[in-house]
Amino acid sequence: xxxxxxxxxxxxxxxxxxxxxxxxxxxxxxxxxxxxxxxxxxxxxxxxxxxxxxxxxxxxxxxxxxxxxxxxxxxxxxxxxxxxxxxxxxxxxxxxxxxxxxxxxxxxxxxxxxxxxxxxxxxxxxxxxxxxxxxxxxxxxxxxxxxxxxxxxxxxxxxxxxxxxxxxxxxxxxxxxxxxxxxxxxxxxxxxxxxxxxxxxxxxxxxxxxxxxxxxxxxxxxxxxxxxxxxxxxxxxxxxxxxxxxxxxxxxxxxxxxxxxxxxxxxxxxxxxxxxxxxxxxxxxxxxxxxxxxxxxxxxxxxxxxxxxxxxxxxxxxxxxxxxxxxxxxxxxxxxxxxxxxxxxxxxxx
Ligand code: SAH
Numbered sequence: 001x002x003x004x005x006x007x008x009x010x011x012x013x014x015x016x017x018x019x020x021x022x023x024x025x026x027x028x029x030x031x032x033x034x035x036x037x038x039x040x041x042x043x044x045x046x047x048x049x050x051x052x053x054x055x056x057x058x059x060x061x062x063x064x065x066x067x068x069x070x071x072x073x074x075x076x077x078x079x080x081x082x083x084x085x086x087x088x089x090x091x092x093x094x095x096x097x098x099x100x101x102x103x104x105x106x107x108x109x110x111x112x113x114x115x116x117x118x119x120x121x122x123x124x125x126x127x128x129x130x131x132x133x134x135x136x137x138x139x140x141x142x143x144x145x146x147x148x149x150x151x152x153x154x155x156x157x158x159x160x161x162x163x164x165x166x167x168x169x170x171x172x173x174x175x176x177x178x179x180x181x182x183x184x185x186x187x188x189x190x191x192x193x194x195x196x197x198x199x200x201x202x203x204x205x206x207x208x209x210x211x212x213x214x215x216x217x218x219x220x221x222x223x224x225x226x227x228x229x230x231x232x233x234x235x236x237x238x239x240x241x242x243x244x245x246x247x248x249x250x251x252x253x254x255x256x257x258x259x260x261x262x263x264x265x266x267x268x269x270x271x272x273x274x275x276x277x278x279x280x281x282x283x284x285x286x287x288x289x290x291x292x293x294x295x296x297x298x299x300x301x302x303x304x305x306x307x308x309x310x311x312x313x314x315x316x317x318x319x320x321x322x323x324x325x326x327x328x329x330x331x332x333x334x335x336x337x338x339x340x341x342x343x344x345x346x347x348x349x350x
Pocket of ligand 1 (some may be wrong): 072073074110111112113141142143144162163164167204205220230235236237238239276312
């Protein structure tokens, strides 16, 4: 009965918590009608906290060299067809400079787990960015390090760290990753990051292989209790050179439904409408914002490396200039009554 599902949505709004069983029912109760009810609620909650403002983050893809072999990812170590690159410190700074002039006040450094980006190197780069652009926030999304290393990055001035948990179910984690990687270490990293004081982001792919309503319920329960400042969710999209090349991609509909649920659960959370969402649907990013997201993360990487950071097939915006992306997003947001702002876009505590 869909009225039961609507009641569950009301219940998250009032109590900010559901049981695992209720989250499962909520997911299984998906329909277009229920999703619209969730989106309306999420929009109202989001507008109360952040108005119609959309924060932008300049994403700089600093390296596609990776020691890991995640089964879903196009830049996994065993993909011999991936043309590898690594940006220099100077190239990264140049991206920030261009981004700054385009109105970006947050830079996100993302990459594979490239051994050349040692904690020392990362700290040097963070310090330099913070010295040159003191009014900007730096977000890191560079994978797993020790607590000591994360602390050093925080002390160097990094403000936020994104590390998707990928799935909150240990068995499911094992089906998405090689044996060498561990669910426990991923979780350890997230708790360390939060403990150190980073604005911390977790997240997962929607429709990843072997995902079920049970594993999704665990993701929602984890997000409820971990209470991250940010949460990155986007559809899984297959990549031709991975073991998951023939697996089905996730849908924009389910992604938007989950964005709404997460917004209702955590009214202040920073929630991006992802590039992957814009890849499965030409209006995906607009749909994500309308479902309760409040962040966009366009690409600021140098033009000649954009096609090389292919986590999945058909990624959008790989042929565009940063300035073009910025203009395009302005227009897209305006078309749905939202406005891209020049702002660090920090998490609002209350
Ligand atoms: N090395 C960093 C950054 C990983 S890339 C880290 O470990 O955190 C950022 C995110 O892209 C991943 O966390 C994953 O959720 C997502 N991603 C990777 N492959 C994908 C695919 N095929 N489809 C959709 N998203 C993908």
